[in-house]
Amino acid sequence: MLRARSPRLIYIFGALGGLNWGYDTGVISAALVYLRRDFELSSWAEGGVVTALALGAVLGAALGGRLSDACGRRVVLMITAALFTLAPIGMALSPNTETLFGFRLMVGLGTGLAAVVLPVYLSEMSPRKIRGRVTAFYVLAIVIGQFLGFLIGVAFAPMESWRWMLGLSVVPSLLFALGLLAVRETPRWLVRQGREQEALQLLLRDRSPEEARGELEDIHTVQQQEERDGVRGLRALAQRWVLAILLIGFGLGVFQQIMGINAVLYYAPTTLQNVGFSDEGAIASNLIIGALNILAVWVAITYTDRWGRRPMLLVGAAGTAISLAVLAAVNLSMPVPDGFGPLGIITLTCLGVFIFLFQVSWGALVWVVLGEIFPLGVRAAAMGVVTAAHWVANGLVSLFFPTVLAAFGVGWVFAGFAGICAAAFLFTWAKVPETKERSLEQIEQSFRR
Secondary structure, eight states: OOOOSSHHHHHHHHHTHHHHHHHHHHHHHHHHHHHHHHTTOOHHHHHHHHHHHHHHHHHHHHHHHHHHHHHOHHHHHHHHHHHHHHHHHHHHTOOSHHHHHHHHHHHHHHHHHHHHHHHHHHHHHSOGGGHHHHHHHHHHHHHHHHHHHHHHHHHHTTTTOHHHHHHTTHHHHHHHHHHGGGOOOOHHHHHHTTOHHHHHHHHTTSSOHHHHHHHHHHHHHHHHHHHHHTOOTGGGGGSHHHHHHHHHHHHHHHHHHHSSHHHHHHHHHHHHHHTTOOHHHHHHHHHHHHHHHHHHHHHHHHHHHHHOHHHHHHHHHHHHHHHHHHHHHHHHHOOSOOTTSHHHHHHHHHHHHHHHHHIIIIIHHHHHHHHHHSOGGGHHHHHHHHHHHHHHHHHHHHHHHHHHHHHHHHHHHHHHHHHHHHHHHHHHHHHOOOOTTOOHHHHHHHHHO
8 A cells, every 4th residue: 555654745645635626616607608500599599508517516515524524534535536536537438418417416426525625634633733724735736737728628618628627626635645655644643543553643633742642632622522412423513612613614614615616616618708709719718717716825824824725815805806896897887798809808907907816815824723713522514514514506597697607697697796805804803813823622612702
């Protein structure tokens, strides 16, 4: 069996689950340009194909928490890898819309499982001083996957081959599956199973002996306190102090999805076509968006443990609100499509600014915070609930965006997203605490108080 010699390899291999998710969300925007022609998709059918991933993700998120508590984080990640490997082959060979919908649903199931388990896995494995950077590696894998999806979309656009675009996601799937051979179970799950010596050995990989024993003692203390208070399973989510944390997580997860990011990622070529870009030009613009994604998440990884989660979320919410407000105003005042004229260039620029500011904050750091704030006894269950809500919001945006865009146009749609970004700023200011440089057990105790 492959063994990781460095804890860094475990973090990287664990984060690779985001690569497939990113590829599938990135490549679908280009594939849709040719899918709608081959299968003669209506706007509702187009939204349904995109939304299939979100529907499967809701189911995966609902199952992921309970499965990871019962079977372990690593086992669920292995199931995820199997789903990610089988689904691309089915998508590439789909003879009709219904079959494609089914295999997109399978991808979504794996995505939902990954979205629940990977942030929990990475936050439970990593030392508190680098926890933000380690968990953000998962988001970096997502945006690298998106960029690869954009790149493949451009490469296969001359052949108009959506089958190759969708089928090639089997490559990151196989990388993830191979990487899991080096991944180990988390110390906190092992302690819950009474396997304390294994947990200590894992902690000693990247902590000093004093830090490892101190962290193990903190895990013990919190676990005993949770057992006394009945903080286990879904019922514990109704306890007042746990419910307060759940509402913060719910707000973060839902706002992340309704601030406009899915509309930009899934439908950027469609949006640019509406302001006069050619098919090839609209698809090629995805490369700019993909590069900005990677740059932004790298900035987040570099600075989240220095600047803190809360300040970056506030700056991101304010900046995205302004960029989308400018985009809306320009499109409402200059409604005639002009391709690479002023309207087209300003639209592309505003989309790029929005992408960078969103990914450096809400795109990267929401998963970091969600992996940190929930109590150990309900961490996976709470992540399941929040992630299910996250994907319901994702699915609603994906389903209704083509129809709403056709009915109201780019200007009014993005004006609405700008208002949602402003609401996200107010929510963060009022509710979201700072979590940097605090152990998971310290964060839990602060919520109890």
